[in-house]
Amino acid sequence: MSETIITTRGLAKVFQLNKHQVPALRGVDLDVCEGEFLAVVGPSGSGKTTFLNLVGALDVPSSGDLMVLGRRIAGLSRRARAELRLRSIGFVFQAYNLVPVLTALENVEFVLELQSMGRERHARATQVLDELGLGDLANRRPNELSGGQQQRVAVARAVAARPRLVLADEPTANLDGENAETLMHMMRDLRDRHGMTFVFSTHDPRVVRHTARVVTLADGRVVRDEEKPGEAPHEVLPGVGAPPGPAGA
């Protein structure tokens, strides 16, 4: 049985806006196992992004319990949370958020450099870009790439260090149908080959179609937690991806 890597019990987050307290999460109970491909869905304001921020150790809960990769997030210092993100969590953002002055390769290498990876970081970054079909675009800067290509670079950056958990906030929101499909196939492929856990915050059916489990949030609460009988058909698109290597390599 897979290890549980995210556990929330009564997870709540309240934001202080001027004099008002605005609850974003109101007691979420959830377990996520290693290797899951999970979508958190719900209408705007339902708490999806807040949930992702908490699980990604970007923020701390107001109350309740949150364990990620065996660490209790509320008890971690800023530095410890940064270290946890650096070593074990990858992020993919809706707006790609690549560093505009670095090339695709450098964007990926940068994260590896933060991890103090030595000489092999260049080879690793090149390999990851190749896996995602971006080998020819490695030396282009983000403004020389299409939206789909930029999001693939963002995925490469998120997975280059082989994190155990990848969090993607509306990753397909700015992509057309073909690019969205390509991206989802790639992420499933990465999950299959490296055993990473993917959690998506989304209201895009193109994302949901690929996930094996859908957690629905409404008004800061889990209103449905649905295991799908089978994931959508998955194939590595032609010209994209490298032959599978050993998991966790």
Place this chain on the structure above:
Amino acid sequence: MAWVSAKYAVRSVGRNARRTALAILGIGIGCALALFMESINRGRDELFARMGAYSGAGHVRVVPGNWNERRDPRLRLADWRHDLAAARALPGIAAVTVRARAQVLLAMGTHVVPVEMVGVDPENEPRTFRFVQRVQRGRYLRPGEPAAVVVGKAIAERLNADLDDEILASAMGRGGSIESAMLRIVGIVTTGSDDVDAGICQTNLEEVERLSDLAGAGEVTVILRDWRQTDAARAALASQVARGDEVLTWGEISPEFKGHIEQDKATSRFISGVILLIVLLGVASAQLAAVLERRREFAVLSAVGMSARRMVRLVLLEAMTLGFAGAVVGLALGLPVVWRVATVGLDFRKYMGSGYAFQGVIIDPVFYGDFGLWIVPYVLAVAFGATIIASLYPAWFAARTDPAVALRVAQ
């Protein structure tokens, strides 16, 4: 070395070309002004030290043990020949001379002037006392010449005396007796300052020995080839002089003049500080704007695990890139000016005439700046120092970016 981080920092500087250009120009102008001020400061230090030394004080002087407390012209060295030999043996010596002083009344007809007469070694005195290097009327003393005196123009005028006139010099001898001698004016010195002229009255050392009824010299004055070696020379000489004698520097001999220099220096350092502060605020403002513009980017960096310390280093690296470019601009702007000031000088004759006198020292009206190898490290230090200090707050601000808040606001 974190090469990608370095590339990131360097390229980030070029993102907003106009702002970066203005910041670099600001740093460059600040560096050039600071360089100009420092060059003038250093040049003036050298000038003042030279003026002070050649106005009689020397760079170092051997004096009787308690001279500095009493300042009594009747005090004599314990063994002036020994001290003179020790001074001459010092390395880096430009000139050495001996002097003896006596309080004397000069009289001609009904005119009487009290002066401090200085008995000198005519061969070496002009090498240490610049006012007698050129005697405007008549000539200077000759070695061993008896009953001859050189006086400043102000003294001659007060005595109503002229060249070749004989004047009566009277002084109190050791036992309270009055000693006197008739001296012939062989030269009249004009310095341009009445105050300084009124202090020039020189004769041969032997004449002062006779008038004061005190044998020997009261001081051995040393001029060094490099004034910066003053303290080292003083220390070296102090261990060699006769017992009972001591060595003073020009700053100790003329504390008021030294204080005047220090005050001047503090004023220019204050002006340099104000210039740098203005540059610093400009850079801080530009850097803060750059950080604020990239708040989302810093949030993403934080999200991918960049530590606060690394973020501070990144912003400081950007600042150092700006600083380096500013230093290059500063050198380009400042070097020609400093070179000109060092070679042609800053001419204040329009405001100062032929110079101004302070504490018996006449300061030349043309100031020269210093030009040397110190310039490059100085400009780099100013540029890096200013930009790093100016970037500390923006760097701290970047490091404190809350990724959750910044990303939420941005979305």
